[in-house]
Amino acid sequence: MARKGWSAGRNRRAARRTPSLVMMSRLSGEGAAMVASFYGDHHNTVITRPTDIQPAQSGMPRPSDAKSRFIATAADLFQRQGYNGVGLNEIIEASGAPKGSFYHHFPGGKEELGAEAVRLAGRRIGKLIDQVFGDAQNFPAAALALADVIGGHFERSGWREGCPVTAIVVDAVPQSERLSLAVAEVMGAWVDKATAHGERMGVPDARGRAERFIIALEGAWLMSRVKRSREPFRIAAEMAG
Secondary structure (H helix, E strand, C coil): CHHHHHHHHHHHHHHHHCCCHHHHHHHHHHHHHHHHHHHCCCCCEEEEECCEEEECCCCCCCHHHHHHHHHHHHHHHHHHHCCCCCCHHHHHHHHCCCHHHHHHHCCCHHHHHHHHHHHHHHHHHHHHHHHHHHHCCCHHHHHHHHHHHHHHHHHHCCCCCCCHHHHHHHHHCCCCHHHHHHHHHHHHHHHHHHHHHHHHCCCCCHHHHHHHHHHHHHHHHHHHHHHCCCHHHHHHHHHHC
């Protein structure tokens, strides 16, 4: 009986430290789909709307699709190649949207497009934060689950598809005021979302904890690329706990 009680206690402590099986199973389905929507499948699909991944189709896009195609394509290419590593003509060609419509949608050129690409990437990560934290029973479990989902995709990409916002920061911030403001807006929104979930969970100093987690995640993207390991994401989650 004593052995049984000890095992039950150990199981309860482990449950508090790790995501529930229900949450992890949802992450493997819905969460994986969210990550796929964020990162995209570069082999078989093209992004046709900010939140959709659909099979590539032949023919020109409808005029109403052109702007979202430009933005989604730019977000994808900036993430893999950096802001300065991608030319405007490459983005236009890869998007499949009419070249003549680009400056109609983006009179500010590549810089304006870059700001919209940052906001798109920010919304995608924000949705992932809401889903993972919404499913979690406590902040450490949420941090671990989010780090695991992001780190898992990063590994599968061959350590090529890191944080799309950082890809803009390295090349264009603080040189570009427009891009600096977009990045600050997005990262602030991530902290706000994690803070709100922390407050709902009754976490003391929820904002400070959320800020530390987002900072740690950004560092994990960098260190994981260098080490070719997911371990920095686990450490980032522990720092938030």
